[in-house]
Amino acid sequence: xxxxxxxxxxxxxxxxxxxxxxxxxxxxxxxxxxxxxxxxxxxxxxxxxxxxxxxxxxxxxxxxxxxxxxxxxxxxxxxxxxxxxxxxxxxxxxxxxxxxxxxxxxxxxxxxxxxxxxxxxxxxxxxxxxxxxxxxxxxxxxxxxxxxxxxxxxxxxxxxxxxxxxxxxxxxxxxxxxxxxxxxxxxxxxxxxxxxxxxxxxxxxxxxxxxxxxxxxxxxxxxxxxxxxxxxxxxxxxxxxxxxxxxxxxxxxxxxxxxxxxxxxxxxxxxxxxxxxxxxxxxxxxxxxxxxxxxxxxxxxxxxxxxxxxxxxxxxxxxxxxxxxxxxxxxxxxxxxxxxxxxxxxxxxxxxxxxxxxxxxxxxxxxxxxxxxxxxxxxxxxxxxxxxxxxxxxxxxxxxxxxxxx
Amino acid sequence: xxxxxxxxxxxxxxxxxxxxxxxxxxxxxxxxxxxxxxxxxxxxxxxxxxxxxxxxxxxxxxxxxxxxxxxxxxxxxxxxxxxxxxxxxxxxxxxxxxxxxxxxxxxxxxxxxxxxxxxxxxxxxxxxxxxxxxxxxxxxxxxxxxxxxxxxxxxxxxxxxxxxxxxxxxxxxxxxxxxxxxxxxxxxxxxxxxxxxxxxxxxxxxxxxx
Numbered sequence: 075x076x077x078x079x080x081x082x083x084x085x086x087x088x089x090x091x092x093x094x095x096x097x098x099x100x101x102x103x104x105x106x107x108x109x110x111x112x113x114x115x116x117x118x119x120x121x122x123x124x125x126x127x128x129x130x131x132x133x134x135x136x137x138x139x140x141x142x143x144x145x146x147x148x149x150x151x152x153x154x155x156x157x158x159x160x161x162x163x164x165x166x167x168x169x170x171x172x173x174x175x176x177x178x179x180x181x182x183x184x185x186x187x188x189x190x191x192x193x194x195x196x197x198x199x200x201x202x203x204x205x206x207x208x209x210x211x212x213x214x215x216x217x218x219x220x221x222x223x224x225x226x227x228x229x230x231x232x233x234x235x236x237x238x239x240x241x242x243x244x245x246x247x248x249x250x251x252x253x254x255x256x257x258x259x260x261x262x263x264x265x266x267x268x269x270x271x272x273x274x275x276x277x278x279x280x281x282x283x284x285x286x287x288x289x290x291x292x293x294x295x296x297x298x299x300x301x302x303x304x305x306x307x308x309x310x311x312x313x314x315x316x317x318x319x320x321x322x323x324x325x326x327x328x329x330x331x332x333x334x335x336x337x338x339x340x341x342x343x344x345x346x347x348x349x350x351x352x353x354x355x356x357x358x359x360x361x362x363x364x365x366x367x368x369x370x371x372x373x374x375x376x377x378x379x380x381x382x383x384x385x386x387x388x389x390x391x392x393x394x395x396x397x398x399x400x401x402x403x404x405x406x407x408x409x410x411x412x413x414x415x416x417x418x419x420x421x422x423x424x425x426x427x428x429x430x431x432x433x434x435x436x437x438x439x440x441x442x443x444x445x446x447x448x449x450x451x452x453x454x455x456x457x458x459x460x461x462x463x464x465x466x467x468x469x470x471x472x473x474x475x476x477x478x479x480x
Numbered sequence: 481x482x483x484x485x486x487x488x489x490x491x492x493x494x495x496x497x498x499x500x501x502x503x504x505x506x507x508x509x510x511x512x513x514x515x516x517x518x519x520x521x522x523x524x525x526x527x528x529x530x531x532x533x534x535x536x537x538x539x540x541x542x543x544x545x546x547x548x549x550x551x552x553x554x555x556x557x558x559x560x561x562x563x564x565x566x567x568x569x570x571x572x573x574x575x576x577x578x579x580x581x582x583x584x585x586x587x588x589x590x591x592x593x594x595x596x597x598x599x600x601x602x603x604x605x606x607x608x609x610x611x612x613x614x615x616x617x618x619x620x621x622x623x624x625x626x627x628x629x630x631x632x633x634x635x636x637x638x639x640x641x642x643x644x645x646x647x648x649x650x651x652x653x654x655x656x657x658x659x660x661x662x663x664x665x666x667x668x669x670x671x672x673x674x675x676x677x678x679x680x681x682x683x684x685x686x687x688x689x690x
Contacts (some may be wrong), residue, residue, distance in 0.1 A: 123595055125591065125594065125595055145597075146597040146598070146599050147597065148597075149594070149595055149596060149597035150596065150597035152595075154592065154595035154596060156588055156591065156592060156595075157588075158586070158588035159588070159592075160586075160588040160589050160591060160592025160593075160595075161589075161592070162589060162592075162593070162607060162611075163586075163589065163611065163686055164607075164610045164611055164613075164684065164686045165686075173596055174596050174597060177596065177597050177598065177602075206685075206686040208686070222596075232595075
């Protein structure tokens, strides 16, 4: 747990970078600090590992004031990832990753062994171990940066705009990778970004800064979108926050309609008999082929198979259960029939979903979210007293055991 | 050119080449050792840099012969005289490079090193100086090459070097000797330069692979 207690950072020229900040980062969660440039989010981050010293107030790491710690030792227990990677150009990938273990007194050969494990953990090929950083792509360098930060298995990971310097496709995959790693490792992560989309995607809790180092709102991404505290927050999260909020609502419980779905071997007459304005035609394997409007059917004999009728595309399908309501809505918008095609993991049609159903699902999800928020708020006191940190996932337990042998 | 003169005086030529190499290389290495703390200080503290760079530039402006003569009262007509003078010159080319090399270390790299728990000394020795290495070696190359060339001027105060061949050749109106000296000075400088390029390759494998 990281706790900011009325932390202020003023520079000699009088600028206040951070103003009486009170903030708690819960163990094993990802806290995203987001806000416009110059709002003090990076300064806040750097005060945790004492790259910047606060003017007033204190920062506690697991109850201990970081000001009282030896800076070098404190930092070796805190992973640090920055936008420009900061990889050592003169060291190979494996030696970059092994930096902190070597500082902690490991032999280089052992640190290199650990580096191999971490390469695998961050999804890089072991063959990259002997390369130099400049021989890697931007995305690979950033992964090495994450591996280096994790090498000594620190409980806390600080990430300063870690994905801002890579292109959007790579950024999305790095964000997914972070989510996957967090699932496995449960580090206490503080991530700074100016990108609200990123904050909403990777954060368990989002601290939204306003200029001059004050917090505008600290909340779950869902709540930030659903209930912005004021106009500033609403403006920052953007006009389409209503749509983006749908990302948090699942599609597992939806009742997909199957009446408009017919195989290609079904007849034109059967399609007409449904009385529906649009019919979705599937192929022999149950994959969607396309929509056909009712008026087009009249040009064909009743006993002709639907496979012979020209079809409109089906846009793209959403995967029922794993995709969010946002994906379902997107699929509906892009569909000529105004209906989303839901498929299962194998791509076979489970059914279709109209706007009316999506609207009902949104309402149901919102009622449920509001109820659970109210319950959480009520239970917050008792939850804080519990200790989620006592559950050590197997991967971490292994690493800890290895650390003990050193 | 009277080619037979060269093998006839092989021992003398070899001796002078060795002396010249010694006078060129040793001051540069001493200069490197002194330049490192000076350059580190100049890179570390902004106010140190202007006085240090001004002083070394002024020293560099002193003509070599004048410096040798100025050192005679304290050091006499000795090798040490030339070594001290050439060490001063080598400071002038190496110190600015040490400072420039250190300042060229990318700030994110320095910040990352600090954030991972390097102390200042360890960061300097294992991150900053290695990264400044190519620039420092570039300064060392200039110091060695100019030192080899300047060492021959030391002959004017009687310190043996390939400069002897120029003076003796001139006095005897014997061009062969002068050309031999000239070619050897250039060859020696080139050879030392190649060695230093090799050293840089070995010490900075990350650059060579690009």
